[in-house]
Amino acid sequence: MENTDNKPREWYEERIAYLAEFMLPERYTTMRRVVADRTRYMTVCAENTFHPQNASAIVRHCEAFGVQHIHAIEFLCGFSPNLHIVRGTDKWVDIHRYETTAEAIGRLKGEGYRIVAATPHSDDCTPECFDISRGPFCLVFGTEKQGISPEVMAAADEFIKIPMYGFVESLNVSACAAILIQGLMERLHRSDIEWRLSPEEQSRLLYRWMRESIKDDEGILRKGFGTDF
Numbered sequence: 360m361e362n363t364d365n366k367p368r369e370w371y372e373e374r375i376a377y378l379a380e381f382m383l384p385e386r387y388t389t390m391r392r393v394v395a396d397r398t399r400y401m402t403v404c405a406e407n408t409f410h411p412q413n414a415s416a417i418v419r420h421c422e423a424f425g426v427q428h429i430h431a432i433e434f435l436c437g438f439s440p441n442l443h444i445v446r447g448t449d450k451w452v453d454i455h456r457y458e459t460t461a462e463a464i465g466r467l468k469g470e471g472y473r474i475v476a477a478t479p480h481s482d483d484c485t486p487e488c489f490d491i492s493r494g495p496f497c498l499v500f501g502t503e504k505q506g507i508s509p510e511v512m513a514a515a516d517e518f519i520k521i522p523m524y525g526f527v528e529s530l531n532v533s534a535c536a537a538i539l540i541q542g543l544m545e546r547l548h549r550s551d552i553e554w555r556l557s558p559e560e561q562s563r564l565l566y567r568w569m570r571e572s573i574k575d576d577e578g579i580l581r582k583g584f585g586t587d588f
Contacts, residue, residue, distance in 0.1 A: 364563070366563075368558055372562055374566060375569060377583045378566075378569045378573060378576070379569070381573050381579055387569075390572075396425045396548075398427060398544070398547065398556065399428055399556060399560075400547065401426055401496055401498070401543060401547065401554070402472065403417065403497065403498050403500070404430040404432065405417055405430070405499075405500050406432040406499060406507070406508060407432060407502045408438050408502070409435075410503060411444070412533070413531070414439055414441075417440075417536050419444070419448050420536050420537045422451050424544045426544070429452055429453070430455045431454060432463045434458055450571055460514075464511070467497050472495050472496060473495065474515045475516065475517045476515040477519055477536075478501065478506055480512075480515075480520070483518035483519060484518070486521070486538070486539055486542040486543055486546075489517070491546055492550070498543075499511050499515070502532075503531070519539065
């Protein structure tokens with residue numbers, strides 16, 4: 360099967376319309392709705408997430424709130440979501456893995472992301488006052504015990520924290536991720552920022568989702584388009 364990453368949107372939409380005949384209309388409508396609310400304007404990076412439960416929760420939070428890309432730094436331990444917890448949600452998001460923090464930070468900054476470390480700092484801000492309009496950003500979450508690494512702290516462009524009003528000084532990494540992702544995504548939805556995937560990206564992603572959801576997708580596409588799929 361050829362690489363379809365550089366195909367024009369019309370190419371995808373033609374095949375999407377064909378594949379839609381092989382799934383329930385309700386399922387197709389749901390996929391169209393979900394892909395329209397996906398974003399790469401905000402992304403998430405998890406550094407050495409040890410517990411599979413936390414990795415699973417981060418995947419579910421990103422999927423639930425529309426964050427398409429997750430970046431996992433794994434130089435101490437792998438990012439290993441528990442299949443019984445994610446329940447297939449991992450197939451709807453893209454997980455990018457890195458052997459070093461420097462590799463992840465380099466790629467993210469190269470793609471224009473602001474590195475936003477989720478940790479209290481002298482220059483930190485709360486989710487309500489964080490400036491979402493300054494361009495794409497990546498929320499970085501540290502390990503369960505040590506938090507953000509010194510390397511991320513040094514590379515961070517900004518810092519963000521969740522205000523605490525009780526005796527507890529910090530939250531579990533997955534709880535922290537849920538609060539920040541949901542709160543910032545809600546603000547993006549209310550803004551005039553072009554945070555959604557481009558029409559081309561939406562069509563490419565929808566095509567992939569439909570193929571993963573239809574049994575014998577390759578055989579079906581071969582009947583309709585020969586080898587051009």
